Amino acid sequence: MTSQQAVRIDGKAIAQNLRDQLAKSVETLQKDHDITPALAVVLVGADPASEVYVRAKGKQTQEIGMKSLEFKLPADTPEQDVLDLVEKLNAADSVNGILVQFPVPDHISQQKIIELISPDKDVDGLHPMNAGKLAAGVEGLVSCTPLGCVMLAKAQLGDLSGLNAVIIGRSNLVGKPVAQLLLKENCTVTICHSRSKDIDQICARADILVAAVGRPNMVKASWVKAGACVIDVGINRVAQASGKDKLVGDVDAEQVREVAGSLSPVPGGVGPMTIACLLHNTLQATCLQNDILMPKL
Numbered sequence: 222m223t224s225q226q227a228v229r230i231d232g233k234a235i236a237q238n239l240r241d242q243l244a245k246s247v248e249t250l251q252k253d254h255d256i257t258p259a260l261a262v263v264l265v266g267a268d269p270a271s272e273v274y275v276r277a278k279g280k281q282t283q284e285i286g287m288k289s290l291e292f293k294l295p296a297d298t299p300e301q302d303v304l305d306l307v308e309k310l311n312a313a314d315s316v317n318g319i320l321v322q323f324p325v326p327d328h329i330s331q332q333k334i335i336e337l338i339s340p341d342k343d344v345d346g347l348h349p350m351n352a353g354k355l356a357a358g359v360e361g362l363v364s365c366t367p368l369g370c371v372m373l374a375k376a377q378l379g380d381l382s383g384l385n386a387v388i389i390g391r392s393n394l395v396g397k398p399v400a401q402l403l404l405k406e407n408c409t410v411t412i413c414h415s416r417s418k419d420i421d422q423i424c425a426r427a428d429i430l431v432a433a434v435g436r437p438n439m440v441k442a443s444w445v446k447a448g449a450c451v452i453d454v455g456i457n458r459v460a461q462a463s464g465k466d467k468l469v470g471d472v473d474a475e476q477v478r479e480v481a482g483s484l485s486p487v488p489g490g491v492g493p494m495t496i497a498c499l500l501h502n503t504l505q506a507t508c509l510q511n512d513i514l515m516p517k518l
Contacts, residue, residue, distance in 0.1 A: 227451070227481040228377065232369075235376050236493035239518065243500050244285040246516040250507070251286070258507040259288035260318040260344065260499075261310050265303060265329065266296035271322045274496075278320075281496055287503060290316065300329045304337055311339040317510060318344035318503040341510055344502040352393065355401045360509075362502050367398035369494025370452045371406065374429050377450050377483045382407035387427035389413045389420070389440070389471070395433040395454055403429070420444075432471035440472040448482035454491050 250256050260282050264275050275291065282289040292306060303325070310319045319342045321334050335343075340350040346364035354361030374381060386408040390396035400410050408429065413420045424430055424444040432440050433454035445451060455471030470487030478484050485491055501518070508515045 227478040228483040230373050230377050230450075230452075230483050230485040230490060232373060232485060232490040232493045235373060236369075236497035239372070239494075239497045240281065240285050240500065242516075242518045243497075243504055246504055246518070247286040249516070250504075250513070254511065254513060256507060256511060256513075257286065257288055258317045258503050259290060259315055260320065260503045261290040261292065261313075261316045263292045263294070263303070263306060263310075263319070263321045265294045265298055265321070265325045268324070271324075275322055278496055278499060282500060282503070285500060287500065296326050298326075298329075300333070303329055304333065307334060307337050311337075311342065316342065317507040318342055318499075320345050320499065342506055344499055344506055346398070346502065347393070352398070355398060358405065362506060363402065364394060364398045365495045365498040365502060366395050366454060366491060367402055368498040368501070369491055370395075370399050370431055370433075370454060371402045372494060372498070373452055373485055373491065374403075374450055375406070378429070381429065383409070384428040385409050385411070385426055386429040386431070387411045387413060387424050388431045388433065389424065390431075390433035390435075390454075392433065395431075399431050399433065403431075434471050436471055437469045438471070438473040440477060442473070442476035442480045445477050445480045447480055449480075451477060451481045451484045452491065453485050453487050456487060456492070 262275055262278055279289040279291055310316050319338050323331055325331055335347045340348045343351055343362050346362045351361045355363055386403045388396050388399050391412050391414045400412050403410050413423055421444045425446050427449055429450045431452045435455055437457035437459050453470035453472040457469050458466040459469050461467050468488055505515050
């Protein structure tokens with residue numbers, strides 16, 4: 222008798238479906254209110270991975286009918302100049318969403334930028350006010366990657382109510398907001414971190430396991446409950462004997478796919494959802510700013 226392999230959670234297809242819905246909503250917004258959402262993306266320096274992300278964001282923004290505004294600054298741009306640009310974008314009525322691509326050069330404070338972006342234009346969902354709204358269960362802009370993780374889980378499982386969810390990692394970027402979102406879905410939530418004891422045993426009780434710790438192939442088959450939904454947020458480059466790096470997640474996919482019920486791949490899982498959720502947040506920000514009901518997606 223052969224074992225059943227985990228269903229591959231196709232982040233590309235689910236992201237495309239979300240973008241198709243967003244395109245229709247943008248068209249309706251233009252027709253009914255004469256408003257076209259505009260996303261401003263700021264890139265400081267020439268980090269190759271960041272440049273790829275920014276190009277992808279710009280392309281997908283335009284494809285669904287939104288305006289894409291890009292501001293590319295040299296790596297040695299003074300911190301105050303970056304902050305001044307953010308202030309200018311905050312004040313511009315023509316801009317609905319602001320995203321500064323991280324990481325920024327070392328001489329620029331990432332936290333200063335996060336706190337300076339107007340909360341109602343914070344499409345990255347990182348401003349402390351938006352984090353507070355999420356914790357309080359109040360409508361606000363939610364960090365894109367966590368939102369994408371929960372959308373993937375719901376696409377696979379449907380109603381998440383009552384399920385045990387375990388998150389590996391407690392970062393402000395992924396771990397904490399994923400936990401809050403899963404609580405909102407009525408899951409029973411546990412967060413594991415570097416000081417957690419018997420982490421493998423905790424994970425093995427999860428119906429939904431979200432790995433967001435940044436350690437390649439950390440999660441083994443013995444960590445996973447049979448039939449669990451596993452969402453792999455990790456993106457790690459591992460050197461190969463051939464000299465070419467391999468992109469792997471935090472989950473040992475070769476092992477885990479033999480045990481899990483479903484598994485998001487790396488690449489092609491959470492990554493595509495992050496950009497689609499950025500566009501979702503840009504539409505949401507535009508609606509909030511103009512006191513328009515956000516379309517149900």
